[in-house]
Amino acid sequence: MNTEQKTHLIHDRNSRGKTLTGWLDSRHTFSFGGFYDPNRMGFRTLRVINEDRVIPGAGFGTHSHRDMEILTYVLSGEIAHKDNLGNGEIIKPGDAQIMSAGTGITHSEFNPSQSKPVHLLQIWILPDRQGIKPRYEQRSFSPVEKQGKLRLIAAPDGRNGAVTIYQDVEIYVAQLELGQPLNYLVKPERYAWVQVTQGNLTINDEILKAGDGVQISGAENLIFHTDIGAEILLFDLA
Structure with missing residues (x-):
């Protein structure tokens, strides 16, 4: 994409990669695992957005990562996290969980519900x-923190109660209802990604549904509307 055009590009939900097993239904916005698209290798420092659905009592067995900032955001249900740092937590809707893998972290994620x-x-x-x-x-x-407004959930300085992330990126979440327009100004020399996580959303004049993503290159005033309700994640990127 030519960043000098200062436009945005929609990534349709139906063009995402898929991983389907007996316990996992995963959709990959960017190249991941067995899904490879040279035009979908990430956007700026955003490398992976996987939308996962895990059946009761199943999950991701113990595995390791290095040198990556990994954020988990639950839309419904719960996920149980364990790692070799001694953490054992339940992640629920409304929680933001981050791991800095650094020199290496080993963890597992399971659906504790039966x-x-x-x-x-x-x-x-x-x-x-x-x-x-x-x-x-x-x-x-x-x-209430994200109803009708953008709530900062991750930032390099961890301000306003956000989790700290080791990158020049700010991540916001917002829940919108009919009659609750919201706007966000992407500043010059910045970039943004909007992920529709639930519901339907209009960004300026573009109609989007859950699973759609929009990449924005350069200054643009984003105006959000919804007719049935929506939730979004917004990434403000260097």
């Missing part, structure tokens, strides 16, 4: 430093 599936986003962002000591952080954000 009756309800879990629906979540796994997000990877390239860090601004390598070889750091691995770390874990988790914060909870109430519905």
